[in-house]
Amino acid sequence: MNIDKRIADDMAANGISFVTTVPCKQLAGVIEEIDQREDMLHIPSNKEDEGMGLCAGAWMGGKRPAIIMQNTAIGVTINTLATLIQYYRMPLPMLISYRGELREPVACQVEMAVHTKALLAQLNIPTYHLHWQKDVEELDNILKYTFMCNKPVAILTDANFWGGYGDQ
């Protein structure tokens, strides 16, 4: 299975046509896949809160959006999630590289990993953790759920899901 294509296909099948990204090494393949697709507009953003603003506007303009980012971004975007995405009741699937989990080689990444689920729980953001590659089978249902309830939803994907980080 080509996991990057599978993810992009599920997003397209759920009508997602506007994607903004802030890169992570684990997400490089899926970002490249999305960038090449003609059924998705890919607008890279410089910071994740900026990206959420783009998604909010795109959704109000009639396109289903998604953001692809690293879990460190939860620290950047709490205010945006609370006062824009949640306050105005907007759907936002967040495909998140969950750095600092099992098979992580960079110790500093663990420092935000230990806060990630707690912060998402504090924000009442539905959170799914994909650990094995077969867990991608949930993605279609998660995306349907997101656009059903008009909430931000976190999809955490760790190094094990991506088959290890680099040589680890």
Place this chain on the structure above:
Amino acid sequence: MIRSEILREIAPTLRDQLVVCNIGIPSQELHAIDDQPSNFYMLGTMGLASSIGLGLALAQPKPVIVIDGDGSILTNLGTLPTIGNNAPSNYILMIIDNGSYGSTGDQPTYTSQRTDLTGMARAAGCARVVEVQDVDTGPVLEEALASGEATVMVVKCDSGNAKMPVITMDPVVIRDRFMKAIAS
């Protein structure tokens, strides 16, 4: 001129357009001067008006006017390269540059000293950037709408706020009527 005087002058132009308005006193002023379903008022999230407007302009063909401020642009400076590289022809970013953080007590921003937002927007890749004096805002905005090009306007004006009531409309109502105006 201060911001509210500019908004009052351009209200007849804004009335027929999709407007995304910056957090705080700018939204309160626009709401009090000429509330329209086609206005999206930001109630929180400082800095993202330009990004919300850009996403909206990319998603649909109607013109989008973003009313932003120098302080909010400075807090989300990454927006300028994203605009410079992606803004479609229906996007107008109007930065009311009064050199101060109006909603928090008129503390000076760096644009009141050495920082030049017009130059920064150009350096970020924005092709059509127009620096405007407050009294010329109306005609320049009309030109921007007629130009068929993405435009960044930097409107130089005086610091100061009109005293207007806080917006008490529910955010979902603001968003819902805005989406209906977009779709109509």
